[in-house]
Every structure is written in C-alpha cells, then in structure tokens.
Amino acid sequence: MVIDTQGLSFNFGSQPVVRALSLQVPEGSIYGFLGPNGAGKTTTIKLLLNLLKTDQGSIHIFGKELKSNRIAILSEIGSLIEQPAIYSHLTGKENLLNRALLLQVAETRVDEILELVQLKNAANKKAGKYSLGMKQRLGIGLALLSDPKLLILDEPTNGLDPNGIIEIRELLIRLVSQHNKTVFVSSHLLSEIERMATHVGIIDHGELLFQGSIADLQAISQPQVHIEVENTVDAANFLIKQGFAVNEINDDHITVPYASKTQMAEINALLNRNNYPVFSIHKTQKDLEKLFLDITQKA
Amino acid sequence: MKGFILSFRSEFYKTRKTAAFWSAIILPLAICILLFFGFFSHSDNLAKQSGAALWFQFSGAILGVMGSLLLPMLIVFIAYSVNNIEHKAETWKTLFTLPISKFSVYSAKYLYALFLVIMCLALFLLFTLGFGNLLAVVKPTLKFNEYHMESFLAQIYFKLLLSSLGILSIQFLLSLLFRDFLKPMGIGFAATIMGVILAGTGWQYAYLYPYSHAMLTVKSMHAAKGGSDQAMPQLAVDLFTKDIGVSLVLAIGVFVLGYFIVLRKSVK
Incomplete structure (x- = not known):
C-alpha cells in the first residue's frame, strides 16, 4: 500500500x-x-x-x-x-x-x-x-x-x-x-x-x-430491469398486482429489480399478454451517480 | 543546513522584485540624497562650521529620525512583508510540504528579514559616509574632509542593529501569526510611539521595553557626543548596555518561542 x-x-x-x-x-x-x-x-x-x-x-x-x-x-x-x-x-x-x-x-x-x-x-x-x-x-x-x-x-x-x-x-x-x-x-x-x-x-x-x-x-449497485412500455402507470400497477416490486415509473419506461433471466421473460410475457405492449426490455446497472447519492444519503 | 541555504536563496528569489526588498535599498539612498542637496544648497551658511560639527549634523539628521521612528517602522514593515508574501499567495502549505525541515524554513525566513535590516543599516552607513565625502569634493568650502567619524558611525549603526533585534523577533512572530495587515502594523506602530515617549521622557525602566531601544541608542550617542561643538567631543559608544542585553535576550527568546508555535500550529 x-x-x-x-x-x-x-x-x-x-x-x-x-x-x-x-x-x-x-x-x-x-x-x-x-x-x-x-x-x-x-x-x-x-x-x-x-x-x-x-x-x-x-x-x-x-x-x-x-x-x-x-x-x-x-x-x-x-x-x-x-x-x-x-x-x-x-x-x-x-x-x-x-x-x-x-x-x-x-x-x-x-x-x-x-x-x-x-x-x-x-x-x-x-x-x-x-x-x-x-x-x-x-x-x-x-x-x-x-x-x-x-x-x-x-x-x-x-x-x-x-x-x-x-x-x-x-x-x-x-x-x-x-x-x-x-x-x-x-x-x-x-x-x-x-x-x-x-x-x-x-x-x-x-x-x-x-x-x-x-x-x-x-x-454493489443492484441490477435493474428496464422496461419500455406503453402506458407506464397502468403497466406498473398491473405488475405490482402480480407481486412484482416497481422501483421507478417514468413517462416512457419503468424499472423493476432484477432477479433472474426467467423473471425477465415472465414479466415480458405477462405484459404482452395483458395488452401492455413491450417495446424493449433489458437489464441495466443502477448508474453510479444514483449509487453515490444513495451511499452518501444513507449516512 | 542545505535546507536552510535553499530556503534562504528562495526567500531572496521571491522578494527580489517586491517593495520590501527595494525599500531597504531606496530608503537610505533617498534620505541621504535629500540631505546631500540640503547641505549643498545651504553651503554658504554651513561653511563657517567645523568639520566635526558638519559631520554631526549630517549624520545626526539621519540618526535622529532613525532612532525615533524610522528604524522601528522599517522593521515592522520588513517583518510584515516577508511573511505576507506567503499569506497572500496561500503558500504556507507548500512551504511546509517541502522536503525541508520546519526549522530550516522558519529560520531562513527570519534570517532573511534580519538580512534586509542589516543591508538597510549598512547602506545608511555607507551612504552617509559616501555623500559626506562627496560634499567635501563638490563643495570644498564645506570642511567635511577635516574630520573623520567612520569608526564611531560604524559602531553606532551596529548598536542600532543590536537594539532592533528584539522588535524584529516580536514583529516577525506577529506577522507570521496574523495574516491581516492591520494587526502587526497597528500593534507595531502603537508600540513604537509608546517606545519613543517612554525613552524620550527618560523613564528609568525604558530599557526593558524593546520598542524604546532604538531611541535609547540614539540618545546614548548624544550623551557620548558631549556638549560644545567646538571642543573635540568624546566619541565612544558603549555597545553592550542594559537595553542591548534586553534586546538580545528577547530576540532569541521570541525566536525560539515562534519556532515552537510553528511546530504546533496547523497549516490552514
């Protein structure tokens, strides 16, 4: 050192x-x-x-x-x-x-x-x-x-x-x-x-x-599932009813904590099947800026 | 030792273009030139006087202001300037992260201030003698060449130097601790005025008060000079008087104290 x-x-x-x-x-x-x-x-x-x-x-x-x-x-x-x-x-x-x-x-x-x-x-x-x-x-x-x-x-x-x-x-x-x-x-x-x-x-x-x-x-930054979907608010409410946690709701996308690949597939299928067309779905890292804020605000 | 020499050279390098450095040169030069022209233009009246009287008037005019105000204020200014250069540039932190001991940095700065004082006093001596002799050449009616007081003047300037060491240490420490202009200058100015009053009124304990020492030195010269101008005055300087003793003890004491303050002080 x-x-x-x-x-x-x-x-x-x-x-x-x-x-x-x-x-x-x-x-x-x-x-x-x-x-x-x-x-x-x-x-x-x-x-x-x-x-x-x-x-x-x-x-x-x-x-x-x-x-x-x-x-x-x-x-x-x-x-x-x-x-x-x-x-x-x-x-x-x-x-x-x-x-x-x-x-x-x-x-x-x-x-x-x-x-x-x-x-x-x-x-x-x-x-x-x-x-x-x-x-x-x-x-x-x-x-x-x-x-x-x-x-x-x-x-x-x-x-x-x-x-x-x-x-x-x-x-x-x-x-x-x-x-x-x-x-x-x-x-x-x-x-x-x-x-x-x-x-x-x-x-x-x-x-x-x-x-x-x-x-x-x-x-240590928790991965997220980034879902681009029509009518984000309704889609988020639907997912919450299905027992998923929703971290963030924006105009064009929602984020859900990442658990596994199969969970991602399940979310995709659920939304599409229930008339919430999914435009894109992918795994992201929480950006460091947010992580930094989280770490310093926790103290 | 190497650290000290490097620091001392750097002090010179930093200040060689500042008012502090040049004032120590220009001040004696300007005052002596002024006096030179004063004597030159009044040479008709002065021609009657003896060589001894001329020299006493010429050197005494400088020593008079010197003892009362000029020397203490010059020291206040020099002590302020060598420290202010670091306060102003926020460079204390760089000085104390150099791979040089804190004592070297501190003592080099102090001795550089002392060097400026010595240089200024030496120039006063040199210019007094130089311009006095120049007057004898350009105005032969002035009998400057009939009398010699080089050794007496050298001794009195040396005594002035010793008498100023106490104030130098005090002012150096004040300027090191306070970054603003008013505190060290204000304290120095007020203390000097008080010193002049104390020494001027002949207070018996004035020798204990460092800001009186320069004045006491000049007064002792008048005493040594004796009464009449015509009679050969007794020219002797008692170098090591009580006030000089106090000045030296204070100088060393405050210098050491300052070092311990620097050691403990956090550099902001």
Missing part, C-alpha cells in the same frame, strides 16, 4: 471532521477520493501531508510512519491542495524556478513542465494575470516538478474547461500507466472519478462509507 491509514481522526475544536478513517491506496492506482463539499476531503489530505496534527490513528506512506519519516516521505510526494499556491508577482516560469530551487531540480525540468501543462506561451506572464484554469495547470505543474512517486491532488480540475479536464485526466492516466506513479485525487464529482479512477473511497461527514475498486463499486 502506498497510503495506509488506520483509525485516522481529526477534530476542529470539539467538532469531529474526520472519523476513524482507514484508507488503503494501492501502488499504481488512481484513487478517487469522493465526497460532497465539506465531507472532510481536504482535511484528510492535509493530515496525509502532515500539515495538520493527527488526533488519533496512524498514517503510513510508502510503508513508513509519517511523523518520524516526514522529510523522506515528503520528498516523494507532489501535492496540490485547494486553490493552487502561486506567487502572483512572479511569472509562471519564475514560480516553477523558485520551486525547482527548493527541490534541487534542474532548470531544464521547468521547461519540460511548462510544455506538459501547456503554459509555454504564458511562461513569462505574471501568474497573477493567469486565468483560473491556467493557475490550476501551473499548480499541477508545481506538483509534478520533482517527478514524485505519489501525487496528491485536491480537486485538480476545479475551474478547468472541458478540454482542460480531459487533458488532466489523460495526463494522470498516462502517469500511472506509463510512469508507474500513484495518484490520490479528490473530487465531489463522481462522473470525473468514474472516468479515470481504478479505486474509489467515498467519504461523507468525515466517515469512509465505501472503499474498493471501481468494479467493486459497480458490483
């Missing part, structure tokens, strides 16, 4: 923000850390970077205890927390050069990064004059500068346009698949995580509600 926390807790005053969090981030994964705003994502990230003092529990990164190996661990991490930390009176390039000086990285690396995050043309412009998306890209560039083994990014696509979001996503996927990095990325948008993450942790009110691979997440 690249990140391994046990029973991690943190309070702001008397208010618990993170409760008994046990994160397991495997090497070579893109770990999507999902949760609504205010769920405790940024606090968790600050705990992982030793910016906040852990009240309870332990943090191991690269198999080493964080507090006693702080500098060795931090030298392998690149991070972006909340809005990017940028000196607005310096140019984009100077921001990178300053960090390169601190991290003892060669200046040629700065040009590579400018190219990578597509800021080459704006390199000599004051960072204060950058757009939100450019600042975000510079922040990601700063995190990548030392070529770290682990990237911790807090909402990295905030403020980016669709093209920017796709670029960052592809960059992260490339870093993991070709350069053997591990990425821990937080977001409040499931759709974003769904497209790139290999592993997911869902947090709400400081508690971890789910953790596992994307496939695990999909597996």
Whole structure:
C-alpha cells in the first residue's frame, strides 16, 4: 500500500471532521477520493501531508510512519491542495524556478513542465494575470516538478474547461500507466472519478462509507430491469398486482429489480399478454451517480 | 543546513522584485540624497562650521529620525512583508510540504528579514559616509574632509542593529501569526510611539521595553557626543548596555518561542 491509514481522526475544536478513517491506496492506482463539499476531503489530505496534527490513528506512506519519516516521505510526494499556491508577482516560469530551487531540480525540468501543462506561451506572464484554469495547470505543474512517486491532488480540475479536464485526466492516466506513479485525487464529482479512477473511497461527514475498486463499486449497485412500455402507470400497477416490486415509473419506461433471466421473460410475457405492449426490455446497472447519492444519503 | 541555504536563496528569489526588498535599498539612498542637496544648497551658511560639527549634523539628521521612528517602522514593515508574501499567495502549505525541515524554513525566513535590516543599516552607513565625502569634493568650502567619524558611525549603526533585534523577533512572530495587515502594523506602530515617549521622557525602566531601544541608542550617542561643538567631543559608544542585553535576550527568546508555535500550529 502506498497510503495506509488506520483509525485516522481529526477534530476542529470539539467538532469531529474526520472519523476513524482507514484508507488503503494501492501502488499504481488512481484513487478517487469522493465526497460532497465539506465531507472532510481536504482535511484528510492535509493530515496525509502532515500539515495538520493527527488526533488519533496512524498514517503510513510508502510503508513508513509519517511523523518520524516526514522529510523522506515528503520528498516523494507532489501535492496540490485547494486553490493552487502561486506567487502572483512572479511569472509562471519564475514560480516553477523558485520551486525547482527548493527541490534541487534542474532548470531544464521547468521547461519540460511548462510544455506538459501547456503554459509555454504564458511562461513569462505574471501568474497573477493567469486565468483560473491556467493557475490550476501551473499548480499541477508545481506538483509534478520533482517527478514524485505519489501525487496528491485536491480537486485538480476545479475551474478547468472541458478540454482542460480531459487533458488532466489523460495526463494522470498516462502517469500511472506509463510512469508507474500513484495518484490520490479528490473530487465531489463522481462522473470525473468514474472516468479515470481504478479505486474509489467515498467519504461523507468525515466517515469512509465505501472503499474498493471501481468494479467493486459497480458490483454493489443492484441490477435493474428496464422496461419500455406503453402506458407506464397502468403497466406498473398491473405488475405490482402480480407481486412484482416497481422501483421507478417514468413517462416512457419503468424499472423493476432484477432477479433472474426467467423473471425477465415472465414479466415480458405477462405484459404482452395483458395488452401492455413491450417495446424493449433489458437489464441495466443502477448508474453510479444514483449509487453515490444513495451511499452518501444513507449516512 | 542545505535546507536552510535553499530556503534562504528562495526567500531572496521571491522578494527580489517586491517593495520590501527595494525599500531597504531606496530608503537610505533617498534620505541621504535629500540631505546631500540640503547641505549643498545651504553651503554658504554651513561653511563657517567645523568639520566635526558638519559631520554631526549630517549624520545626526539621519540618526535622529532613525532612532525615533524610522528604524522601528522599517522593521515592522520588513517583518510584515516577508511573511505576507506567503499569506497572500496561500503558500504556507507548500512551504511546509517541502522536503525541508520546519526549522530550516522558519529560520531562513527570519534570517532573511534580519538580512534586509542589516543591508538597510549598512547602506545608511555607507551612504552617509559616501555623500559626506562627496560634499567635501563638490563643495570644498564645506570642511567635511577635516574630520573623520567612520569608526564611531560604524559602531553606532551596529548598536542600532543590536537594539532592533528584539522588535524584529516580536514583529516577525506577529506577522507570521496574523495574516491581516492591520494587526502587526497597528500593534507595531502603537508600540513604537509608546517606545519613543517612554525613552524620550527618560523613564528609568525604558530599557526593558524593546520598542524604546532604538531611541535609547540614539540618545546614548548624544550623551557620548558631549556638549560644545567646538571642543573635540568624546566619541565612544558603549555597545553592550542594559537595553542591548534586553534586546538580545528577547530576540532569541521570541525566536525560539515562534519556532515552537510553528511546530504546533496547523497549516490552514
């Protein structure tokens, strides 16, 4: 495990923000850390970077205890927390050069990064004059500068346009698949995580509600039978009378929990026989968006 | 040690284009140029005076404002600026996630502020001597070349530096803790005014109050200078007085305290 926390807790005053969090981030994964705003994502990230003092529990990164190996661990991490930390009176390039000086990285690396995050043309412009998306890209560039083994990014696509979001996503996927990095990325948008993450942790009110691979997440979503039928309300009432549960009634379709193939055939036959012509019938997975809402609302 | 040097170099890199850095250079230059032209245009009246009197007037004009208000306010401003650059850019979190010890980051920042103060005082000394000698060249009627007070001025500026260390530590810590402009500047300004009053009225315990130290240093110089301008005054600077002792103890004490606060403080 690249990140391994046990029973991690943190309070702001008397208010618990993170409760008994046990994160397991495997090497070579893109770990999507999902949760609504205010769920405790940024606090968790600050705990992982030793910016906040852990009240309870332990943090191991690269198999080493964080507090006693702080500098060795931090030298392998690149991070972006909340809005990017940028000196607005310096140019984009100077921001990178300053960090390169601190991290003892060669200046040629700065040009590579400018190219990578597509800021080459704006390199000599004051960072204060950058757009939100450019600042975000510079922040990601700063995190990548030392070529770290682990990237911790807090909402990295905030403020980016669709093209920017796709670029960052592809960059992260490339870093993991070709350069053997591990990425821990937080977001409040499931759709974003769904497209790139290999592993997911869902947090709400400081508690971890789910953790596992994307496939695990999909597996716990209950399959449904999606039935396109004329007169959905009557058809639904008919099915309920026949002893079926109906989850959803829409203008053009109804959904019923999936049990088996024969159950699907039975429903099809019943509806057709009783003058509810079926236009289509198929099995679907509950979409993750709904699942995410279900998981976070249950808590 | 490497972390400290890297942090110190980065401090210079970050601030080299800011008002904090340039004010430490421009302030002494501007004040000395102003005085230069003041003496230059009134050279007819000043020609009657002895070299010693000229030097005392020339350097004393600077040291007077320096001790009362300029030096403490400059320190308040420098301490504020080197910390504000991180508050403004929200970069404390990046500084403390660098693979560099917190002590290196903290002490490099403090010593960089100290470096700016030293640079400013050294330039004041250099420009005072430089422009004084320049006056002797361009206006030979002014007898600046008849008297030398380099070593005395060097000592008094060194004592001013020592007297400012206490305030530097206090202001540095205040600026580190408070991100807004008003708290450290307001506290610093009010405390300086009080210091001037306390030292000015000759309160016997003023030496315990750090914001009085610069003023006490300048006052001690007047005492050393003695009475008449014509007689060769006794030029001696008693470097290690009680107030300097208090300043040094406070400087080290508050610096250490600040480090422990940084260690325990959560980075927002």
